[in-house]
Amino acid sequence: MSAGGERTNNEAAIRALIEKYVTAIRASDIEGVLSVYAPDFVAFDVIPPLEYVGAQAYRKPWQEFFNLYQSPIGYEVRDLSIAAGDDVAFSHSLVHLDATMKNGRKTNMWLRWTAGYRKVNGKWLISHVQVSVPVDLASGNAKLDLKP
Numbered sequence: 001m002s003a004g005g006e007r008t009n010n011e012a013a014i015r016a017l018i019e020k021y022v023t024a025i026r027a028s029d030i031e032g033v034l035s036v037y038a039p040d041f042v043a044f045d046v047i048p049p050l051e052y053v054g055a056q057a058y059r060k061p062w063q064e065f066f067n068l069y070q071s072p073i074g075y076e077v078r079d080l081s082i083a084a085g086d087d088v089a090f091s092h093s094l095v096h097l098d099a100t101m102k103n104g105r106k107t108n109m110w111l112r113w114t115a116g117y118r119k120v121n122g123k124w125l126i127s128h129v130q131v132s133v134p135v136d137l138a139s140g141n142a143k144l145d146l147k148p
Contacts, residue, residue, distance in 0.1 A: 010084035038125040074098035
């Protein structure tokens, strides 16, 4: 297979992985979410602490998130761009969270999502995630009302 063909296959496999991830988030499926992370996964998220190291360390914030929101959760990936090599890849996109908390409060915001991937035993897994929101530097407040 040509390098271009393998690259296309790798990008397709990563798209499928992201679709599996999104499906798990929408369904509040904690095991489905964690199943796409590499064992040495690292996350830099919008919620404290500054970093999560290890897939299991990321279980608690996901469980807290799922405990807050009614299912199904509105979660959309937009403007996904993937660059894939033979065993390392990265992607970036915008993510739209449009969901209702169990207390009835609505959440409607856009996040920036960047992910790094590694092929482990022939299977693509997410090894790093960076989630961010723009910040007004003068006030220090997150800008959660921005839209693409």
